[in-house]
Amino acid sequence: MSTPTFGALRSQLLDAAAALADGPDALAGILSGIVDDVDRALAEPLEIFPVCHHSPASAMAMARRLREKQPRVVYLELCEDMTPLLTELRNCRLPVAVQAFASELDGFPQDWAPLSVVAPITEASAEYQAIAYALDTPGVELVLVDRSTDHVFQWQPRKDKSAEQPAEPGVEPAEDADLHGDAVGVEIGDLRPRFAELEEHLLHHGKVRHWSEWWDQYVEQPLGDADYDTYRQVMVLIGSLFRRLAPGAHDRVGSDEERERYMWTRMRQHLAASGVDAADTLYVCGAFHAASHVAEFGLHGADTYEISPRTATKWHYGLIPSSHSSIEAQFGLASGSVSIAAAVFAKSLTRTGVVPYQLEGQQGGRAAKKKAKPVAVVPAPSQQVADRLSGFLARPPVLDALDEDELLGWSVEIVRLARRNGYLSSTADAIAVFETSILLAGMRGRARPTPYDFQDAAVTCIEKESVPGRRDVRRLCEIMLGGDRIGQVGYESLPPLARDVHDRLAPLGLKLEQRGVQRALLDIAGDPVLGKCSDLLWILRHLLPQGAARPIMGERRLGHRAIQESWDLALGTHFRELIELGYEGITVEQVLEQRLRRSVWGPQATAAVALGAVEDATLYLHSRRFADELGARAVDLLAAERTVDDAPDVLRRARRLLAHYRATEPVLPAWLESFVKAGYAHYCTLLPNAFVEEETGTKQVAAMLGFLFSMESLALSLGCDRAQLELAVAQSHPTTAGKTALLWAAQHQLGVLPRAELRERCAQLLDNPLVLPAYPQYLSGFVQALEPVPALAGFVVEAISQAFGRLPDAVLLPWLPTLITTLRKEGGDHVGLLVREAGRVFPGDLPTLDAWTPPWSAAAVDPAAPAVAPRGQAGPVAVLLAAHPEPTDTLAALLGCDGTWAEPAQASGTGPVNDLLTRYPETAAELAVAIGVG
Incomplete structure (x- = not known):
């Protein structure tokens, strides 16, 4: 639409373009198009109010215009499905953000989860003025007309970096710049050049460092006291300029045009349904959208646009705390610009006497609001508006005097x-x-x-x-x-879960909404009520980010409950995460149960994950039924696994759960018995391949053997066959040094490889110069073998000592770093056992060391000497048994054997025990070496 309102300005700009470009060209078309955009927007019967987000000039102009016009309907550029939340702003202290959140997606890729959209609201913003006016004025309706949250992700992929607002250079993000997380930001009036060269040109010639400063000097200050017509014309002109100078941003512009079609379609639908006169309405949108070119623009625009349906994703809505620094970080503004805008707005109110709108009961609002003077209702501006742009653009800026x-x-x-x-x-x-x-x-x-x-x-x-x-x-x-003002969501506006957390932690006597770290001391033994607080804090520690609830004293593990605890709590700092938990359930226990169930039935679930979920359910939920359900899933996952990468975790968790149930339950759960049986057969089947596969590490093989040997007695009692394990070990043929040592340890545990032969093999390795570089790997394998065969601790100490005693310095010194790094990397969990064993074997002082003889040396153990006394003499073992008959009598009673101690047997060393020791001297010899008996 074209009218003669801006004819003089159009002619002036075309003449300037012709002079600069030596004739009409694209520049003339751009300048003329800008004037046409202003003309078209101001001639629209439905009054358009262009704004820029967090602009004091926009907020001032909005407050003035609302008191003058008193519209019956306010159309606001904000996601239409966020309407019910706006009334909850009364219970909050601004700034806060309206949030839509979805964790379970239907219609979007699952790797996008969770989806989150926030719309920050500050007191010094035009949108808040419109919201406060509409909600507190009887007979006024507030209609949000922008696309829904679901359409935000339908139209704009979440990971589309081109759609993200670039941050301004110069200042690092502030301390509280992460209150919005990774949510997508939606805000009214994104008014910034999308042409990088244009922004650079404006900053250079404006002699400023960043865009926020340029906007403050050249737009905010001149428009702060401007009349309404001038304000509207200037804002639409700027929006049109930035819209037309946006090369290479077709995707962004296309999304903007979709939004404009959506908004105009919604407004015409509402007008038709409500019968409200367009003269009694006000459309609040960004200045960029006020200069729209779509066919659906205006009351008489095309009605051919069809709004696509939403997906089946279930969205949750709530309010989360926000801050000035969070808004700046999310929307790419200079650090401190929102705080400065708030200070400028407060100063402008004092200077001009304008009374802003504020929601009744607003927390943190102004203590005393001046009563606004009644203003005569001014009709909507006519389609023929006086040209204020010519004078505004030609007039030099008014320089404020120095204060x-x-x-x-x-x-x-x-x-x-x-x-x-x-x-x-x-x-x-x-x-x-x-x-x-x-x-x-x-x-x-x-x-x-x-x-x-x-x-x-x-x-x-x-x-x-x-x-x-x-x-x-x-x-x-x-x-x-002005400070980085941080908002607060009131108790009444919190989801049920957050309110439940506040109520249940009330006995602590802390201000949970306060930011920062607070110390909580729990004397559970003296006040049992605090035990329930402890249970809740442990669950919050599991669900919330690190630092929200951190235990200083006390621990929660299977079979242990602390009687006193000390906590550092920062729930106020992590208020957003606590509120988002409320989107997942009514209580934290329900959220934890849902998360554990999702982790166990998810595509990445493993047997180790399922066992961890069983442990968490036992620790935090105290639910035997739920633990049994997760345990049954662990059995299925273990049977379906084709790798042994998680074998160490499976072994550690299975041992812990087995010890817990043995100590607290009369019988083991059925799922745990099934898990032991399935694990025994599963690891026996995979053991030969694990020994030869390069991608399977020594630690994993050691964990498999640890499961098989430590669970063997239980597995055999449940019906498993030991021959399966013996066959699996016999079929194993490792090719690496570490796994070879593991195989020897397994054979020794099964009785196939005596310790004497094992000692002889290690001696051969030390005698072979070609094998010496790989000897640390053998030692690493023996150290890992302490997992399935802890009785080898003495032998490992012996093997290491033999290496240090026999190797010359020329070989030992280059070899020593490899040994240390290998043991530290692969055997760190077992070093403590080796140190204890070494402390038992080696003397404790230097004088004794000089005369000390290692128990494994030839002087300490003479292979030619008989292990037991010959028949007719009482050996040391027989004498020891005769001196302490009670253990033997008890063992005989358990085995159902009847017998008496014969005096001749004690005196002469004859009898069935001595006969047995005589037939099998190796056992007695090994026992003598182990206990240091000569």
């Missing part, structure tokens, strides 16, 4: 803050900051220093070379000028 008192107060305050944070600042620095601020403002063409000029001056004069604390001077300036 020396304000700048002096800033300079003194920043020096005070700097001294508190470790800087060696003085009055001279305050004077330097004052004068440098004026100097920088003059160099940048403004008489009054802005907060950005002051920041640069403070950094230059105070920070110098180093930052003594964790906050630099730029961050201190942001705190001083």
Whole structure:
């Protein structure tokens, strides 16, 4: 649509374009198109209010216009499915973010989960003014017309980096810049050039560092006191300029046009259904969308657009805390820009006397609100609007006079803050900051220093070379000028789970909504009520990120309950995560049960994961039924596995659960018995291949053998066949040194390889110079063998000692680093056992060491000497048994044997025991070596 309203401006711009380009070309078309966009937007019968997000000028203009027009319907550019949450803003302290969250997806790729969309709301924003007016004014309806949360992900892939707002250079994110997590941000009025060269040009010629500063100087300040018509025309002009100068952003522009078609379709549908006159409505949208070119634009636009249906994904809605730094980080704004905007808005209210809208009962709001003077209702602007752009663009900017008192107060305050944070600042620095601020403002063409000029001056004069604390001077300036205000969600607006957590932790007497770390002391023995708080804290530790609930004293493990605990709690800092738990269930126990069930039945589930879930269910939920259900799943997962990568975890968890049930239950659970039987057969089947496969490590093979040997007695009692294990070991033929040592240990445990022969094989390895480089790997295998055969600890100490005693320094010194790194990497869990065994074998003082003879040496054990006394003489074993008959009598009774101790047998060494020892001397010899008996 074209009207003669801006004819003079159009002619002026076309003449300038022709002069610059030596004739009409694309530049003339762009300039003329911008004027046409302004003309079209202002001529629309449904009044369009263009805004920029977190703009004090937009908020001021919105407050003025709402009091003048008093519209009956306010159309707002915000996801339409977020409407029910807006009334909950009364219970919150701004800034907060309206959130839509989905963890179980239907219609989207599963690797996108969880999906999250947030729309931050601050007090110094036009959208909050519109929301407060509509919710607190009787007879006014607020209609959100933007696409739903579901359509956000239908139209814009979550990992589309081109759609993300680039961050402005210069400042690192602030301390609380992660309150929104990885949520997708939705906000009214994304007004920033999408043409990188244009933004660079504006920053260079504006003599500013980043876009937020340029916007403040050239848009915010001139429009702060402008009339409504001027404000609208300038905002639409800027939106049109950035829209037309967006080369290479077709995907982004296409998404914007989809949103515009959606919004205009929704508005026409509402007007048709409600019968409201378009003159009584107000459409609040970003200035970029006010200059729309789609056919559906306007009341009389095309009605051919069809809104696609939503997916079956179930969305949850709630409010989460936000902060100025979170908004800046998510939307690519300069650090401190939102805080400065809030300070400018508050100052503008004081200067102009405009009374803003504020929700009744709003937490953290202004203590006293002035009563607005009644204003006569002004009709909607006519289609013929006076040209304010020509004068505005031709008029030089009005330079504010220097406010020396304000700048002096800033300079003194920043020096005070700097001294508190470790800087060696003085009055001279305050004077330097004052004068440098004026100097920088003059160099940048403004008489009054802005907060950005002051920041640069403070950094230059105070920070110098180093930052003594964790906050630099730029961050201190942001705190001083307004601070990183952090919002808070009220108790009434919390989901049931979060309220339940607050109620159940009430006995602790802490302010859980407070940010920072708080110490909680629980005397569970003295106050049993605190035991339930302890149970809840352990579950929260399991569900929330690290640091939200951290135990300082006390632990929770199978078979153990602490009588006193100490916790560091930071639930207020992790309030967003706690609220998001409320989207998954009503209580934390329900959420934990759901997560454990999903992990066990998920595509990546393994037997180790299932056993861990059984342990968690036992520790935190105290549910035998649920633990049995997860245990049955563990049996199925183990039988289906074709690798043994998780064998160490399976062994460790199975042992722990077995010990727990043996200590607390009269009989083992049926699923655990089935797991032992299935594991015995499973690992016997896979053992030969595991010994030869290169991708299977020594640790995994040792864990398999550990499961087979440690669970053998139980497995045999349940019907397993030991011949299966013997056959599996016989079929194993390893090719690496570590696994060969493991095989020898397994053969020794089965009785196939006596210790004497094992000692002889190690001696042969030390005698072979070609094998010496691989000897550390053999030792590593023996150390790993302590998992299935812990009785080999003495032999491993012997093998290491033999290596150190026999090898020359020329061989030992280059070989020693490899031994140490190998043992540390692969045998760290068993070093303690070796140290204890070495402490038992070796003498404890130096004088004894000089005369000490190793028990495995030839002088200590004479192979030619008989292991037991010959027939007719009482050997040491027989004498020991005769002196202490009680253990033998008890063992005989258990075995059902009847017998008496004969005096001749004790005196002469004759009898069935001595006969048995005589027939099998190796056993007695091994026992004598083990206990150090000569």
